[in-house]
Amino acid sequence: MNKWTKRPCFPAIAACKTSQNQKIQNTQKLKSPSDGILEGMAEKWTVTDELLTWKNKRNGKSAMMIEGARRVGKSYLVEEFARREYRSCIIIDFFKVGEDIKDLFKNYKDNLDMLFTYLSTFYSTKLYPRESVIVFDEIEFCPAARSAVKYLVADGRYDYLETGSLYLLLR
Secondary structure: OOOOOOOOOOOOEEEEEEOOOOEEEEEOOOOOOOOOHHHHHHHHHHHHHHHHHHHHHHOOOOOEEEEEOOOOOHHHHHHHHHHHHOOEEEEEEOOOOOHHHHHHHHHOOOOHHHHHHHHHHHOOOOOOOOOEEEEEEOHHHOHHHHHHHHHHHHHOOOEEEEEEEHHHHHO
């Protein structure tokens, strides 16, 4: 636990990628709560800075992919960023979500209004154009969503953050 922010320090071995294959590599050693407090947060801040830069400069023209080893804090980092920086967010964890939500990306790829309506209703979250983000957590478990990202970004209404584990993405 970081005594300054009252948040846990998470290890991060992650690479951030925009949909245009820009890549930022961030690596952090495993930290225990007693290790250097500020040192443990440096890489988290670097990734958060990259996310802020992406949000402000790309303005919805690309999605951001955070990939890395399993259980290193990718989801936590992205969820914290989404809740802090956007008016609303929908976080879809494809590891936990049912087939009905996964099927939306197959069935409504060509009707994004319906897709957004279903997601907004299912997650009880109002989406605001250019003020909302949709997070695809563990996107490797839903190939239809991964392939839909191109169309979602082209639509331009919302921002999209994706997380995935290197092992499963490379298979």
